[in-house]
Amino acid sequence: MYIDPHIHMVSRTTDDYARMAAAGCVAVTEPAFWAGFDRSSAAGFQDYFRQLTDSEPRRAAAYGIAHHAWICINPKEAEDHGFAREVMSMIPAFLSRPNVLGVGEIGLNRNSKTELAVFEEHLEIAAQHNSLVLIHTPHLEDKLKGTRLILDAIAAHGKINPARILVDHVEEHTVRMVLDRGMWAGMTLYPDTKCTAARAIDIMEMHGTERIWINSAGDWGHSDPLAVPKAVVSMRARGHTAADIHKISFDNPRAFLSQSGNFSVNAPRPTIS
Amino acid sequence: MTTPTGKPPLDRKTLIDLGFIEARAKILDVAAFLDRLDRAPANDVMTDFRVDAIRAALEIALDASPARAERILNSWSDPSTQPIAHADGKAARGAHLPR
Numbered sequence: 001m002y003i004d005p006h007i008h009m010v011s012r013t014t015d016d017y018a019r020m021a022a023a024g025c026v027a028v029t030e031p032a033f034w035a036g037f038d039r040s041s042a043a044g045f046q047d048y049f050r051q052l053t054d055s056e057p058r059r060a061a062a063y064g065i066a067h068h069a070w071i072c073i074n075p076k077e078a079e080d081h082g083f084a085r086e087v088m089s090m091i092p093a094f095l096s097r098p099n100v101l102g103v104g105e106i107g108l109n110r111n112s113k114t115e116l117a118v119f120e121e122h123l124e125i126a127a128q129h130n131s132l133v134l135i136h137t138p139h140l141e142d143k144l145k146g147t148r149l150i151l152d153a154i155a156a157h158g159k160i161n162p163a164r165i166l167v168d169h170v171e172e173h174t175v176r177m178v179l180d181r182g183m184w185a186g187m188t189l190y191p192d193t194k195c196t197a198a199r200a201i202d203i204m205e206m207h208g209t210e211r212i213w214i215n216s217a218g219d220w221g222h223s224d225p226l227a228v229p230k231a232v233v234s235m236r237a238r239g240h241t242a243a244d245i246h247k248i249s250f251d252n253p254r255a256f257l258s259q260s261g262n263f264s265v266n267a268p269r270p271t272i273s
Numbered sequence: 274m275t276t277p278t279g280k281p282p283l284d285r286k287t288l289i290d291l292g293f294i295e296a297r298a299k300i301l302d303v304a305a306f307l308d309r310l311d312r313a314p315a316n317d318v319m320t321d322f323r324v325d326a327i328r329a330a331l332e333i334a335l336d337a338s339p340a341r342a343e344r345i346l347n348s349w350s351d352p353s354t355q356p357i358a359h360a361d362g363k364a365a366r367g368a369h370l371p372r
Contacts, residue, residue: 034363079360110360111351140365144350172343173350198292199342205281237291239282 003027003253003265004228006105006134006168006186006215009056009067010048011035016218016225021063023229027265029068029257030056031105031134034076036220042086045073049090053097057268066267068257070104070134071095078109078118088121095129101260102126104134105168108146111138120153127159132260135167137174139193147174151181164259168215169194175203175212184211184256189227197231201238209244213252303327326368 001024009017009030020028030052032045039045052069060067071094073087094100103126108115126133138146147167154165167178168186171194178185187200195203200214216227224230228249235245257263281288310324330345338344351369 076363109363110365111356112360113356113358115360116356138365140367141349141351141369142365144347145353148354149356171346172340173346202342206279239287241282 001026001265002228002232002249003029003257004216004218004225005029005166005213005253005257006031006188006217007225008033008217008219009060010051011220012218012225014059014062017060017063017065020225021065023226025065025229026267027066027068027253027263028060029070029101029134029253029263031070031136032072032074033105033136033219034074038077042083042090045087046090049094053094053099057099058270061267062270064267066264068099068101068260068263069097070102071100072103072106072122073118074105075107075109075115075119075136075138078115079112081114081117084114084118085121088118088125091122091125092129095131098262101257101262102132102134102164103129104132104166105136106133107136107150108138108142109136111142111146111149116149116153119150120157123154123157123160127157132257133160133165135165137167137169139169143169143171144173147177151177151183154183155181163211166213166256169217170203171195172199172203175207179207179211184213184252187212187214188217189214189224189231190217191222191224197227197234200231201235201240204244204248209247209252211252211256212248213256214248303331322370323366323368 004025007028007030009028032048032052049071057067071091073084078084091103103122106119106122108119135150137143137150150167154160162182166184166186169188170178170185175185187203188194189197189200204212214228214231216223216225218225218227232245232249254265326349329348333345333348334341349368
């Protein structure tokens with residue numbers, strides 16, 4: 001039994017739900033993200049948020065998977081500050097939906113001033129609504145700088161308990177600074193641009209199993225929705241105990257996500273739409 | 274954690290047995306990539322900051338100090354600390370382009 005706490009199921013076919021269910025997935029959480037193109041209106045985001053909170057949970061429930069969502073305007077579409085504010089004004093209404101866990105995946109992309117301002121405004125929304133926060137750290141050469149900017153912004157804002165913040169896509173050079181500040185760290189098993197299972201297991205061996213999880217971030221790009229159960233297999237081959245494996249792939253995600261009263265590992269009864 | 278932090282459960286010989294063939298394949302891929310660049314027409318491009326980044330990373334990978342993966346990631350990272358004025362496109366490049 002496992003949880004994939006970061007996967008973009010809107011970009012996956014139903015066959016993936018079937019495979020994930022067969023592999024033991026009982027729950028997923030899906031952050032709002034960039035669709036591969038810039039949406040042309042706030043109404044586009046409204047429709048996307050409806051997809052995350054209405055149709056996607058029903059699609060998941062047909063396979064016994066509990067689907068949860070996070071809401072935000074992602075950093076790649078945050079460069080137009082006025083447009084971002086228009087989208088952010090819609091967030092509070094969706095935070096009350098039954099499957100919504102909080103604000104995410106907010107963060108930075110190229111580490112621009114406007115991206116940072118939008119990130120800070122999202123933190124304020126999360127604080128006002130006592131929401132959990134899921135954070136995207138930038139890709140590749142931008143990750144170190146962006147993680148530092150993000151952590152400094154969180155410290156300056158100061159209104160959110162670090163234990164209610166998950167900083168995702170950590171790698172060897174950023175994991176320690178996240179854990180040292182009392183936040184949770186996500187290791188993303190994504191080809192080429194993020195972590196491999198082998199390196200994620202190395203990171204776990206070096207930094208322990210507290211406040212750390214693994215996820216696939218499977219999306220419309222070259223990615224694997226079964227990355228988490230495959231990492232479980234790798235952990236067994238590397239000699240790790242069943243307890244540690246279960247902790248990384250189930251107990252830790254459940255512990256963090258259960259801080260939202262909306263999280264459950266029990267999928268709702270399937271309905272016919 | 275049920276095993277001490279920092280210590281893999283398996284011994285070195287077992288890890289070599291498990292991981293050698295995959296590591297071997299990845300090194301061959303890198304070597305073949307560099308060979309491919311040598312065979313390609315230069316078109317006035319004698320070097321590229323990304324290839325320089327790979328060569329610098331290979332030197333780190335070969336040295337005797339620990340935390341090679343972390344040091345390689347740091348070597349590829351943007352060392353600046355202030356946000357940029359405007360996002361210059363959507364995608365990162367993979368290595369820091371010195372300005």
